[in-house]
Structures are given as C-alpha cells and as structure tokens.
Amino acid sequence: MADGPQDFLSQLTSPDRTLDVRPRTEPAVVLLSRACDADLDAVQGLLVGAGIRTARLNADEVADTGLTVDPQRRAARLHGRWLTPTVTWIRHFSPTAIEGTGDPARTAFLRESWQAAAVSLAGVSGTSLLASAPAPLAQLDFARRHGVAVPRTLVTTEPHRAFTEFGCPRLVVKAAHRHFVEPEPGRLRGIFPVVVEQHTPSTGLGPPVIVQEYVEHEAELRVYYVAGQLYAFRIDKGSAAALWLAPDTVGVSPVPPPPSVAEATTRLATAMSLHYGAFDFLLRAGTPVFLEVNPDGDWRWAERKSHTTPVTAAVSAMLATLHRTAPDRQAPPPPPGTPTANTHETPPAGTTPSPGATKANPAAGP
DSSP states (O other): OOHHHHHHGGGGGGGGOOOOOOOOOEEEEEEEEEOOHHHHHHHHHHHHHHOOEEEEEEGGGGOOEEEEEETTTEEEEEOOOOOOOOEEEEOOOOOGGGGOOOSSHHHHHHHHHHHHHHHHHHHHEEEOOOOOOHHHHHHHHHHTTTTTTOOOOEEETTTHHHHHHOOOSSEEESSSOEEEEEEEEEEEEEEOOOEEEEOOOOOOSSOOOEEEEEESSSEEEEEEEETTTTEEEEOSSSTTTTHOOOOGOOOOEEEOOOOOHHHHEEEEETTTSSSSSEEEEEEEEEEEEEEEEEETOOOOOHHHHHHHHHHHHHHHHHHHHHHOSOOOOOOOOTTTTTTOOOOOOOOOOOOOTTTTTTOOOOOGGO
C-alpha cells in the first residue's frame, strides 16, 4: 500500500523522527595553576586518558584566555567552550604571574580581577579545592589543640630575641608567608629557611619572620594526604634549604608512615577540612613533631627522586571520584553555535593506590 502526501509531510512533526543535536555543556575538571606546573600536567594526562574532560587556566597565560562564568546555570565558557565545572582546583594560580600593562593602576586591577574570577569559577563548581589552609601559626595551634607536638614558635621582626625566649643554641628562621616572591612575572626569588647559631651577629629589625626552636631529630618525613590515603617519603638533606639550592644532594625514599605520623596527619587533615595536603614532620625519639602543611604542595619532585608515582595516581583518582559524584553534572544547553567536546568516561588508568599506601580512617576524610 502506497503512502500518501499527508503521511510524508507528517514526519516533520513526529517526535520519533526528531534528533536533538544542540550543543550542551560538558562536565569537566577545571585546573587553575601556571604553565610550569608539572604535577598537574601528569594528573591531567591520566584524567584525559580516562575519558574525563579537563580544562586548564594558567595565570601566566590569561592574556590569551576568554572566560565567562554563569552562576545561574553553574556553567563557564573557557577557551571558547562551555563546560560544567565538576571539580575546580586552584593551585599555583598567582596574580603576580600575570603580565602587567605598563600602567600600575591598570595592572593592579587586571590581577585583582583575575583573582576574583578564579574564585567565581570555583564558586560554580560541584567541589572546590582551594590553595588555602590556616596561616602557619594557626596550623601550629590546630596541632597543639589536637595533641600533636610542635616546635616553640614566634613571629617576630627581631629573630635573635628567640634565643632568650627559647633558651636554645640554634633557631630556624622561615618566611612568614611563602618561600618565594615574584617581583616580576615569571621571575621567582627564593627566601628559604636557614638555621641560625646563637653566636651569629644580630641583623637588627627586619620584616616579620617565623622563628622556631631547632628540633633535634632522627628523621624528616613528607606525608601526602590525598582523600584519606597517605603517602610518606623520608627526606635526607644536609641543610634546611637543600631542597631548592642543592636538590641533587637530597635523598628521598618512600616509607610506610609510622602509625603515630599517620594518625597525626589524618587528625590534622580532618580538622582543617583538607582533600589534599603536603605535611612536614620531624621524628624526635619516635614522636612526630608537626612543622607545617601546604595545601598546594608539589609532589612530583619526590616521585621523580624515588622513581614512583603513587601521589600522581592518587590525586587523579581523587579528582575522578569527585568528578563522577558531582551534583548537577548536566547544565542547560549553551547558546546555539557554541562548540563543545564529547567524552566517554572509563575508569582512570594508573589510579589504583600503591600497595604501600596507608588508608586513613574513612570517617576522617572530608
């Protein structure tokens, strides 16, 4: 039996003959840092290999970057594509890395605006990992209140006064903020910890610095906390600044974290609501002494020296899990004609925790 003209034209209004090919936003992991961040390069490679879309925004490349953040749709247009940020991690995204305009006022406005935009981008994300933790003295107070030993510490403009306050022969002097300053974009100047002997001449008043008693110890440990997993490395170095000034002389060995260190790390990470943190401890007569935690601390240097990759794998697995469990992963379609990318997710390769990893108390993770 032949179809009539009416049957032919009715196909245009038939729901089962309609294919919706409008571009839609794609869920993505958004990483904010700077172009030289090799740690995120490795993580991004694993995520992409697993079929998880990623987007990268580097502070030193914003001059060529278009960005729109739509809080109502909880979506963002980055590098010409609309996406739904499932996880946003702000690591080394520093305004000081942004090239200036030649005009001090315009440069200040430009840098402050990008810093605000980064926070806005994190605000529309399902989960935000910010490069923030309590200030150094607040960290030590956290540790003290949670039963973890810490060195006696001052913030002072007169470091030598600490010899009298502490009654010890040696002090450690550290920057009160970061170990680097960036007087011009891309040029980092180091200001690293130093050990000061009591007979060293005083330099008088200076900028506020952290001064701590020197703690005699049998071992120094760097412990990475990654969503409840712990990865510890023993650090052997000849001076406080050797990690930066003489890296070839530094020994790094993966070790199982002692139970007391594992418990202290988990307790502090929980108290500070951290998904990720690089913790520094000294072992004094078997007792862990907490020094600091860096919420954006690098890990590839320790992996390269120890010929391992457990932290890279664990960070990738953490971001993949947060991505897959993010609420509202599909936003309304973007304006017509907007390019998007299609992805098919598979379990991330290489993201299984290493056999030597220590699982923290599941109830302790954020």
